Amino acid sequence: MSEQTPRTRQVEAISDGTVIDHIPTEATLVVANLLAREADQVFIGMNLRSARVGRKGLVKISGRELGERQLSCLALIAPSASVSIIRNYQVIHKGPVALPARFEGIAKCANPNCVTNHEQWTTRFDVVNPNPLTVRCFYCERSFDTGELHVVH
Numbered sequence: 722m723s724e725q726t727p728r729t730r731q732v733e734a735i736s737d738g739t740v741i742d743h744i745p746t747e748a749t750l751v752v753a754n755l756l757a758r759e760a761d762q763v764f765i766g767m768n769l770r771s772a773r774v775g776r777k778g779l780v781k782i783s784g785r786e787l788g789e790r791q792l793s794c795l796a797l798i799a800p801s802a803s804v805s806i807i808r809n810y811q812v813i814h815k816g817p818v819a820l821p822a823r824f825e826g827i828a829k830c831a832n833p834n835c836v837t838n839h840e841q842w843t844t845r846f847d848v849v850n851p852n853p854l855t856v857r858c859f860y861c862e863r864s865f866d867t868g869e870l871h872v873v874h
């Protein structure tokens with residue numbers, strides 16, 4: 722046991738991989754589905770106690786660190802989340818998920834009349850407000866909140 726091991730853990734520790742914490746509890750399964758690949762070992766916690774947000778979700782993906790596109794998806798779905806990189810049971814990096822200035826090809830526009838839903842365009846959403854996260858479609862100029870947009874795989 723290392724000195725840094727907390728006395729109680731709500732979800733099993735992983736030796737290497739990524740921990741996504743402070744997920745809104747209702748978005749936890751969406752995050753897990755989106756980020757996990759078929760062969761991944763994934764640990765999911767929901768309705769965990771959190772001093773900061775009351776109840777939260779947590780997803781641990783063993784053996785893998787997330788790529789740029791996955792981090793962008795995460796920022797769109799759960800902008801309040803934090804991401805920790807674990808190597809050999811040590812947290813080597815921890816911080817809020819980075820919010821890109823724009824999301825390209827990440828989500829489908831929720832406006833059924835938007836040109837991106839009728840022609841082969843790569844969708845693009847610009848961040849207009851980081852907190853709470855609001856993005857605007859570059860093509861139809863409609864604004865959306867987190868949770869209104871569906872991420873495309």
Ligand SMILES: [Zn+2]
Nearest residue numbers: 830835858861
């Ligand atoms: Zn649009």
